[in-house]
Amino acid sequence: MTLNQLEYFCAVCRYHSITRAAESLFVSQPTISTSIRNLEKEFHLRLFTHGQNRITLTNDGSLFYKKAEYILHRAHEMYTDFSDKDTNKAPLRIGITSTPSALLLPSLAMEFEEKYGIPVKLMECSSMHARELVDNDELDVAIANLDFYNLDNYDYHTVIEDTYVYCVDKNHHLAKEPSVSFETLKEEPIILFNTDSVQSHTVITGFRSEGATPHIKMYCSQLTTVLNCLSAGNCGAFLYSAMTLPENIVKIPVEPRISNQFGLLWKKGVFITDHLGKFIQYMGNYKFTSTNLRPVIAEPSVAAASAEAE
Template identity: 45%
Template sequence: MKIIQLEYFCAVSRYHSITQAAQKLYVTQPAISSAIRELEKEFSISLFTRSKNHMTLTKEGEIFYQKANELLNTIKQTSSEFYDLGRKVTPIRIGIPPLLSTIFFPEMLIAFQKEYPDIPVELIEYASIRAANLVQEDILDLALVNMNFYEIDKLNSCQILSDQIVFCVSPEHPLAKEDAVTIEMLKDEPLIMYNTDSVQNATLDSLFESIKVKPHVLMRASQLYTIQNFVKNNLGGAFLYSSLLKNMTGLIGIPIVPTINQEIGLVWKKGKYINSSVEKYISFTGKYAETIVRN
């Protein structure tokens, strides 16, 4: 039994597919199939029930998965502890959604590196839900997320700020002079929405569903620059955090009634060993959040 075989097996268990597991791990499908066959042969066990494009764990496979997952977590935790013992500083892996990072993350990172210049940070762009899932899977150490999703209680968290979503349009838009808008008023408006795995999108989809309306989505985008250009050219309206508008010209932010409040914060996995670098970043985030509130 090899560690890599357990990693491949656990990936297939999570995604129920050799194809998806191979894509996530950036390896070939035959490599994963071979690893699973070797495990089944070594332990004289059938791990999966195979059907078209779907892999389901057998009863024995479920027990094997629990034990394998525990073993891999122990190995990762022990590796982190060894790094600490050897004083080797590994980069802190942080997931950052494109829109949220625009609000304040550059300033936050600069402040952290000024206080801890010897701790490297690796930033990776993911929307909030995906970033939170990667924290659960130990692929990321931390993630900056919109905290308004139902699985937030599965993670440790530190709130940084609270913001509101506003409806943004160009000055030429028919709604530009409105003091406020409701979701009902936007049912026929062309919309530029954020990408599909964002918490913001899930919140808005729920609001449209509550009035039994399917929104007119012109485009879904992940880059603020693209969203801004579409709105500035009066191709449609977009839902953005109000904090973004201070650095954006040519857009008008209209309050939404009732108000859509969103909490932004940092999350990390529960029950996981936290190395000294990550612990310092979490502590720093708490202090940084206090300065935002005071200002």
């Protein structure tokens, strides 16, 4: 039995729904269902009865719920007593990718620090490296590209989805094209983010699917370097349509359309600390405009695990 399993169980009890419990905790429905099955197997109990539109507690489930609530309350109380002292307030370690999370995270992180008084430590890295750091407990959470094959090995919450555009300087010979394809770009010098980025993998796969080989001019980790190269030369780069770019940079739609999802990603099965829970809630309650990456605050509608237990 773990505290996370008890968190999931109690959320289902409160909402009488696995779907709503999963939404409130920013985890998948299978994660909730598996945790409950494991609890029932461990204690040889049947905790719920399943009706047509509602889940209800059995007699054993009601007794188990009271005990679980008591344990969670004491666990959060203990965490608060011993972790919120100024001398022992470790920063929340957040990984951010080169784009677009590097554009939206710094300002949001500062707002989060001011609102909750929780220190934040940001680390810029590729999405792949961020996942490794999360796996090794070197990051608490990452804002990363969520389009990778083993996403279900993590808990995650999607923040924004965006499509690729091909970006060039306004004086580039392709600047007035209504759209471009991988076939038409096969001879064009392009800039990609580092080889371990999901963006690079996605773009190279797109070229190969058309039987083309990309002419890669440079691999780069910094967006500012990419933009400087676009302004100074005849190369292009694949960026995201929602990004606000300098006026001299032209965005050209890519056909066929390719998109990526970005969001919060944290280690599956870990206990959601008060700091992490507040950050998940904070980011989950933001809405992002379709024209840029500047956040628009939304009315709170869901609460993270730790916030619900308080």
